[in-house]
Amino acid sequence: MAGENYVLALDQGTTSSRAIIFNKGGHIVAKAQKEFDQIYPATGWVEHDPMEILYSQLQSVSSVLAQEKVRVKDIVSIGITNQRETTILWDKRSGKPVYNAIVWQCRRTAEICEGLKAQGLEDYVKAKTGLLIDAYFSGTKIKWILDNVPGVREQALAGNILFGTVETWLIWKLTGGKAHVTDYSNASRTMLFDVDKLCWDETLCEKLDIPMSILPKPVPSSMVYGTVARGIIGIEALEGIPISSAIGDQPAALFGQGCFKPGQAKNTYGTGCFLLLNTGVKRIESKNKLLTGVAWGIGDEVEYCIEGSAFNAGSVIKWLRDELHLIDTASRCDELAESVPDANGGYFVPAFTGLGAPYWDMYARGCMVGLTRGFNRAHFARAVLESITLQVMDLMKAMMADSGLTFSELRVDGGACVSNIMMQIQANLLGINISRPKTVETTALGAAYLSGLAVGFWKDKEEIEKIREVERIFTPQVDRETADKMYAGWQRAVERSMGWELPI
Secondary structure (H helix, E strand, C coil): CCCCCEEEEEEECCCEEEEEEECCCCCEEEEEEEECCCECCCCCCCEECHHHHHHHHHHHHHHHHHCCCCCHHHEEEEEEEECCCCEEEEECCCCCECCCEECCCCCCCHHHHHHHHHCCCHHHHHHHHCCCCCCCCHHHHHHHHHHHCCCHHHHHHCCCEEEECHHHHHHHHHCCCCCCEEEHHHHCCCCCEECCCCEECHHHHHHCCCCHHHCCEEECCEEEEEECCCCCCCCHHHCCCEEEEEEEHHHHHHHHCCCCCCCCEEEEECCCEEEEEEEECCCCCCCCCCEEEEEEEECCEEEEEEEEEECCCHHHHHHHHHCCCCCCCHHHHHHHHHCCCCCCCCEEECCECEECCCCCECCCCCEEECCCCCCCHHHHHHHHHHHHHHHHHHHHHHHHHHHCCCCCEEEEECHHHHCHHHHHHHHHHHCCEEEEECCCCHHHHHHHHHHHHHCCCCCCHHHHHCCCCEEEEECCCCCHHHHHHHHHHHHHHHHHHHCCCCCC
């Protein structure tokens, strides 16, 4: 619309790349999406083609601009949010990747992690990075590429190789190789970053034999990193527009949900489940195997969060559709689940790539327990949805123990949160209100907000806070005894998945 300005958000996710244009009211004006291939070279291994990541993102931008719902000259800035931990190394001379991107879900570096633990580095890693030693994070993925792809380590030592998580890769490409940066939120998921000093940790780089010359410059999440270079195929019209935010997908959603005060929390139901609690300018060290890190940096101010993650959430519904062919659409899973009152005693543990917080068992695998002859497809669908909400219950219990806070509300987002039946099950389990916003694309919205703040499109967080609109609130509809009984059954199922009993 003539006279209005807009912010373009690039949301580069695990299974697709999206481009979304927001107006000053935080409303979606136009969006486009492009899926890309998942590569599984071996059991527990997950890869992406970095060039396909780039091209799918450019195609989504081209598609959203082709809708002609806004004038390109009215786009004031671009923000980027991305799948975290996914690791890319490329030759800075040719701009070509030296290997496929190793995805955050990939477990190939489990043995490297065990080696770090054997060296007694767990306490050091936790103190410096806020993380646990796990194959989830970027550091061991970098080492794997350096150690296993012929010639790459030699080229890295010669100064010809660059590392980046996905936002770094996109910014480097979009600026024509002028900006090699990573924001604090993404840096704090590498297992190489000192989250208190906001710099790379020399000791950890040395232990993993990673040349520090390949690492990008850590920067705040909201600032101008550069502008779109000339001749970027498919988006030539965006030349000169500032790229002014970068933030990992989960803290982006925390920001997009308006969780600006310590004690506010959100959960994203995406490929995985990610529960984040804003702890303000203070970093809280977890005693319950949760992670701490930078939520975002704006100017000189840095805010922290506690995070718990479950590796598989929306991906389980996709598995039902694409691998098992039990459903043909995601909405069909809801229909089946709503047709039965419960899962008929069945529990599904979706540990396809191990279990995340608070268990951190990289060797756990998926299982279904409690089957009887009366168990049918509808019960399976119900058990799948329940498995997602029960993982959130695990995270919430650990987070309350760490923070000493009692939650009265959980703000939710992500593609799978559109499921009314799943959100109701979640409210029942947690015993608190579940608040779903009108704009569920809060990951992209968070990137847009941070980008707009950097160029003055929005004045401050207070202006943004007033924008949030609630679509629906789900209230608990079962008693605590029923919810606790369901959770106790889940804990027994998790024991089977890990093959050992949980400590009492």
